[in-house]
Amino acid sequence: xxxxxxxxxxxxxxxxxxxxxxxxxxxxxxxxxxxxxxxxxxxxxxxxxxxxxxxxxxxxxxxxxxxxxxxxxxxxxxxxxxxxxxxxxxxxxxxxxxxxxxxxxxxxxxxxxxxxxxxxxxxxxxxxxxxxxxxxxxxxxxxxxxxxxxxxxxxxxxxxxxxxxxxxxxxxxxxxxxxxxxxxxxxxxxxxxxxxxxxxxxxxxxxxxxxxxxxxxxxxxxxxxxxxxxxxxxxxxxxxxxxxxxxxxxxxxxxxxxxxxxxxxxxxxxxxxxxxxxxxxxxxxxxxxxxxxxxxxxxxxxxxxxxxxxxxxxxxxxxxxxxxxxxxxxxxxxxxxxxxxxxxxxxxxxxxxxxxxxxxxxxxxxxxxxxxxxxxxxxxxxxxxxxxxxxxxxxxxxxxxxxxxxxxxxxxxxxxxxxxxxxxxxxxxxxxxxxxxxxxxxxxxxxxxxxxxxxxxxxxxxxxxxxxxxxxxxxxxxxxxxxxxxxxxxxxxxxxxxxxxxxxxxxxxxxxxxxxxxxxxxxxxxxxxxxxxxxxxxxxxxxxxxxxxxxxxxxxxxxxxxxxxxxxxxxxxxxxxxxxxxxxxxxxxxxxxxxxxxxxxxxxxxxxxxxxxxxxxxxxxx
Amino acid sequence: xxxxxxxxxxxxxxxxxxxxxxxxxxxxxxxxxxxxxxxxxxxxxxxxxxxxxxxxxxxxxxxxxxxxxxxxxxxxxxxxxxxxxxxxxxxxxxxxxxxxxxxxxxxxxxxxxxxxxxxxxxxxxxxxxxxxxxxxxxxxxxxxxxxxxxxxxxxxxxxxxxxxxxxxxxxxxxxxxxxxxxxxxxxxxxxxxxxxxxxxxxxxxxxxxxxxxxxxxxxxxxxxxxxxxxxxxxxxxxxxxxxxxxxxxxxxxxxxxxxxxxxxxxxxxxxxxxxxxxxxxxxxxxxxxxxxxx
Numbered sequence: 001x002x003x004x005x006x007x008x009x010x011x012x013x014x015x016x017x018x019x020x021x022x023x024x025x026x027x028x029x030x031x032x033x034x035x036x037x038x039x040x041x042x043x044x045x046x047x048x049x050x051x052x053x054x055x056x057x058x059x060x061x062x063x064x065x066x067x068x069x070x071x072x073x074x075x076x077x078x079x080x081x082x083x084x085x086x087x088x089x090x091x092x093x094x095x096x097x098x099x100x101x102x103x104x105x106x107x108x109x110x111x112x113x114x115x116x117x118x119x120x121x122x123x124x125x126x127x128x129x130x131x132x133x134x135x136x137x138x139x140x141x142x143x144x145x146x147x148x149x150x151x152x153x154x155x156x157x158x159x160x161x162x163x164x165x166x167x168x169x170x171x172x173x174x175x176x177x178x179x180x181x182x183x184x185x186x187x188x189x190x191x192x193x194x195x196x197x198x199x200x201x202x203x204x205x206x207x208x209x210x211x212x213x214x215x216x217x218x219x220x221x222x223x224x225x226x227x228x229x230x231x232x233x234x235x236x237x238x239x240x241x242x243x244x245x246x247x248x249x250x251x252x253x254x255x256x257x258x259x260x261x262x263x264x265x266x267x268x269x270x271x272x273x274x275x276x277x278x279x280x281x282x283x284x285x286x287x288x289x290x291x292x293x294x295x296x297x298x299x300x301x302x303x304x305x306x307x308x309x310x311x312x313x314x315x316x317x318x319x320x321x322x323x324x325x326x327x328x329x330x331x332x333x334x335x336x337x338x339x340x341x342x343x344x345x346x347x348x349x350x351x352x353x354x355x356x357x358x359x360x361x362x363x364x365x366x367x368x369x370x371x372x373x374x375x376x377x378x379x380x381x382x383x384x385x386x387x388x389x390x391x392x393x394x395x396x397x398x399x400x401x402x403x404x405x406x407x408x409x410x411x412x413x414x415x416x417x418x419x420x421x422x423x424x425x426x427x428x429x430x431x432x433x434x435x436x437x438x439x440x441x442x443x444x445x446x447x448x449x450x451x452x453x454x455x456x457x458x459x460x461x462x463x464x465x466x467x468x469x470x471x472x473x474x475x476x477x478x479x480x481x482x483x484x485x486x487x488x489x490x491x492x493x494x495x496x497x498x499x500x501x502x503x504x505x506x507x508x509x510x511x512x513x514x515x516x517x518x519x520x521x522x523x524x525x526x527x528x529x530x531x532x533x534x535x536x537x538x539x540x541x542x543x544x545x546x547x548x549x550x551x552x553x554x555x556x557x558x559x560x561x562x563x564x565x566x567x568x569x570x571x572x573x574x575x576x577x578x579x580x581x582x583x584x585x586x587x588x589x590x591x592x593x594x595x596x597x598x599x600x601x602x603x604x605x606x607x608x609x610x611x612x613x614x615x616x617x618x619x620x621x622x
Numbered sequence: 623x624x625x626x627x628x629x630x631x632x633x634x635x636x637x638x639x640x641x642x643x644x645x646x647x648x649x650x651x652x653x654x655x656x657x658x659x660x661x662x663x664x665x666x667x668x669x670x671x672x673x674x675x676x677x678x679x680x681x682x683x684x685x686x687x688x689x690x691x692x693x694x695x696x697x698x699x700x701x702x703x704x705x706x707x708x709x710x711x712x713x714x715x716x717x718x719x720x721x722x723x724x725x726x727x728x729x730x731x732x733x734x735x736x737x738x739x740x741x742x743x744x745x746x747x748x749x750x751x752x753x754x755x756x757x758x759x760x761x762x763x764x765x766x767x768x769x770x771x772x773x774x775x776x777x778x779x780x781x782x783x784x785x786x787x788x789x790x791x792x793x794x795x796x797x798x799x800x801x802x803x804x805x806x807x808x809x810x811x812x813x814x815x816x817x818x819x820x821x822x823x824x825x826x827x828x829x830x831x832x833x834x835x836x837x838x839x840x841x842x843x844x845x846x847x848x849x850x851x852x853x854x855x856x857x858x859x860x861x862x863x864x865x866x867x868x869x870x871x872x873x874x875x876x877x878x879x880x881x882x883x884x885x886x887x888x889x890x891x892x893x894x895x896x897x898x899x900x901x902x903x904x905x906x907x908x909x910x911x912x913x914x915x916x
Contacts, residue, residue: 004725012711079709080719082676083765084726085698 001086002094009068009098012077016067017102020060021109024052028113049114057135059160060106064099065139066156069146071095096143103135249604249620254303257593261606261620262298268310269620270325271597274608276620279308279325302344309365311336311344311352318342320352320365332367386428391439393418393426400428400439400455412455415463416443419450431512452502452510464518465502465510498550498568509547511555511568519553519568527557527564527573534561534580534587548591549611556611558589558596563613577613626685627652627773627805628673633682634829635668642668644829645682650805652687652772655819657837658809659907660826666809667706669826670775673807674703687772687805699728702771702804706778708762710750716761717746720768727769735768742790756787763791776808780815792816814901817841825907833907835876843878844898849890858887862906874898874906 010017031044071077072095081091138159146155249263251271258272260279268280280298299318300311310321310329318336323329336342341355345362354361354373361373386392390403397418401411419427419442427442439455443463452465498519502510511519524546549556553569561580566573584602595610597618606618628650635643642665650656660666671677673684675691675698684690689697710719716739724730739746742760750758759779766774780788792815810816813823823840825833846864851871857863860880864872871890875881876898885893898906 001726004722008722011713076709076711079705079707080711083674083698083703083705084723085695086726087693087695089693090695 002090002097005084005086005091005094006097006101008081009071009095010101012071013064013068013098013102016063017105020063020102020106024056024060024106024110027052027056049110052110053114057103057106057110058138061099061103061135061137061139062142062156062159064102065096065142065144065159066146066152066154068095068099069143069148069155070150070152072147073150092147096140099139099143100136103139104132107132107135249599249601250298251588251590251597251599252301253590254301259590259592259597260301260303260308262301263620264297266297266312268298268301268308270308271606271618271620274616274618276606276618277325280310280323280329299342300344302346302350304346304350309344309350311342320344322365322367332365333369333371335371389430389437391428391430393428397426400441402439410457410459412439412453412459412461414441414443414453414461415451416445418442419444498553498555501547501550503545507546509555509568511550511553513553520571522555522557522566522568522571524557524559527566528559528562531559531562531564531576532578532580533559534583534585548589548596551611560585561587563609565611565613575613577609579607579609579615582607582615582617625652626650627654627687628807629683629685630673631683633669633672633684634680635665635672635677636680641829643672643679646826646830648824648831648834650807650822652805653803654821655806655808655816656822656824657813657816657820658807658824658826659813659904660809661908664826665829666826667777670703670777670807670809673775674698674701699769700772702766702769702774704762704766704774704776704779706781708758708765710758710761712749712751714750715746716744716748716750716753716757719750719761720746720764723765723768729770731768731770734770735764738764738768756783759783759787759791772804774804774806774808776806776810778810779808780810780812788815813904817900817904823904823907825910827910832910833876835907839878840876840903841900842897843881844874844876844900844903845881845895846898846902847873847875847881847884847890847893847895849873849893852889852891855889858884858889860884862910864902864906874903876903876907 027048028045031048072081072092084091086094140159142152142155142159144155145158146152149155249261251262252260254260254270254272258270260268261271261276262268266280267278269276270279271277279301297313298310299313302309306324308323308325308329309332310323312319312321317334319334320332320336321329322332336352336354343353343355345351345353349364351362351364352371354363361375363371363373390405391400392402393400397420398416399411399413400418401409403409429440431438431440436457438457441453441455443451443453445451451463454462454464456462498511498513502512507524509522509524511522513519546557546559547555548558548563553567554574555566555568557564557566561578561583563577563579564573565575579598582605583598583600586601588599588601590597590599595608598607598609600606604620606620608616608618626649628648630646630648633643633646634641646669648656658666658669668677672679672691673686675693675695678691678693686697687700689700691697711722714722720732720735720739724732724735739760742764744757744760744764748757750761753761763779766776780791783791808816808820813820817837820837823835823837824831825835827833847861849871850869851857851866853869857871857873860877861873861875861884864874866872873884875884881895884890885895
């Protein structure tokens, strides 16, 4: 019978519900004003979804609760329903059940659309609960006060006020954690809830009839439940946040065969083989649990022999710390601004690099000294190798010269301007093929086309691989200087020896095996066609590219949970490993000597996968 | 042994400082029809809602066919109620209203519903929004009886209805009342319209049933007395003054005992009497109610 009443209540509130759903759906059209500009479209869409998840649902809860609560006391409802053979308590519970069902539908709808679009913002564990509880809380408060006052607007308004106090206390603490302690606000909201219950009690006992007394019972029960729920929710939010915090890890290379793993909790571990050794312990509680936009966490780490250097991102600024694994860390330098990108590098000595206005600056790290920033030239990261081989690009980048050891200068005129990369480097590198020293450059032609240019010792140039989006060679000098840990072609052996790999549009790999000789191009999309992908079946690699490793003409390619050993010479897949069981939609990898570490960011897992596809779990946390 | 269908014992109910029911006690046998006479604000609707378990009594005991109000709503499964102003959900049609009720009342009789609706010329597709008072009254009546209740509570069931609809409903009610053998309590300002079917008449005044009359007796024993009132004396107790011009008075009495008492009181001279029409008797009783309350 109560089911019939819920159905009736849902019918009564159908118009309001349809209006809310329509408002949500119509609002999603707003990002389309950006049309095909996906750079603006996707974040705007995500922002809209996030707004609905955080604020919109609360307002919907207030509207639904207020409307249902007041509707229950409306003359039509009172006269039409009060004679039905159902208790008033059941009637109230059913009315609120309908509100809860509508709110649940909205939560599911928002999540479903977010999932279809593939937004990561809502993909975390417990997010349904985190969205639903506050919406339900607001709905309940609005319902109660609307019922008592017979005024849906007043009830809704009070619901929002209470809801937001709840939000301050539990739902959105990370936004406010810099200002207000949520542990103070949560009891504050609870006290307000109790006060509300007292007011309701007074109102209801005055001239109370059976309906009102049933309402009083409902109010008291629901208030107590909500308060309990609120406390549980606060605890749950903290629990989830802490769990999430440990899942939000990032990694940095430590050595050729080990990596650092840092979580938002502020801890740092050195992962070598299958062991994770604590370098720096997490603090017991941190605001960074909630401060997803930035908080106290380790932004970068680097190893200099036994000393570990840490770039720590804190609310009050960034600081650089130094210490040994498991020991005490001391602050070496402070005062880094938080508007720039900072990276730690070994540039002769341990240094910190800063990206600002498209340029890189670098400063050595010396305890007690101020930063001394030196602007890197456009070829700054390549300076070392360019100097070592006496290579100098022309000022207009339309040519390149090299002074040979015997003093002779060779100048190559290029068909266009040398491409520049994000890190300020030029798409200029060298390779050694058949004992020939070749300079390789990615050159821009007209209309956005690019071409790969080989510069031969006899002064000739040879162009190939004309493409609209030819990537710069893999081991650009930036990588050589900053990060020598990974080279997909470390010890090429056998009859076929892949000397170099060039990326075209990021998905077509061109392997050079001799002067001007390539293996057949490998279209990564085709290689992975039909392979099972983690998450939403999208081709993506959260690393430096799909190529992990090469031996002879065999290459190991990875994409979103699928690992393929591919014979580039024969153009066929030798072996395929489905790794989707150990990774989800958000995954990334770090290649080390004997395999690669696969991060499952959604579930906070780390596995090591060797080149035979053997998987072993790395226990990051006990 | 008589079969008591409705029993109220010292039922009280207050709203704040206002005591509406001060100790209502009454019993009604199964199959009997009782009219509740009382002026506006005397607590008729409060009494009905208390009996229907819609509001609870402050004290006292209510029993309807063995069931007491307990907040569960069970009592309403077996009790029909026509409110003074029937209201239904605006978004429904007449058919929707019946379908809704059918889902809640275990004994809802669809055939009977159709039969009564047809008799009352109700269009099942008619929307509630914009429906006339007459239509709403008819729907209210169908809703009250379609679940075959053993007890019917009718609270001003013809209030606000035009004469045509009122006649239509009353003719149906009379038929229903006469044929079904249900126990019925009816409050109506136009109680004379129902005089033919009432078994008892209860006068609600001052929060209690101030008087209770057997309708058969009332019809035969109520009399109008015309007489000269002796100088310097009061009207005999139990009489109601209808009219007075100097010493000449017209008074009403409702029972044989009251008549005998008035005639034998010695304060009246030149006594003439005639049967008091039942409609006038009821008006007089209503007058008493007002005076007592005032």
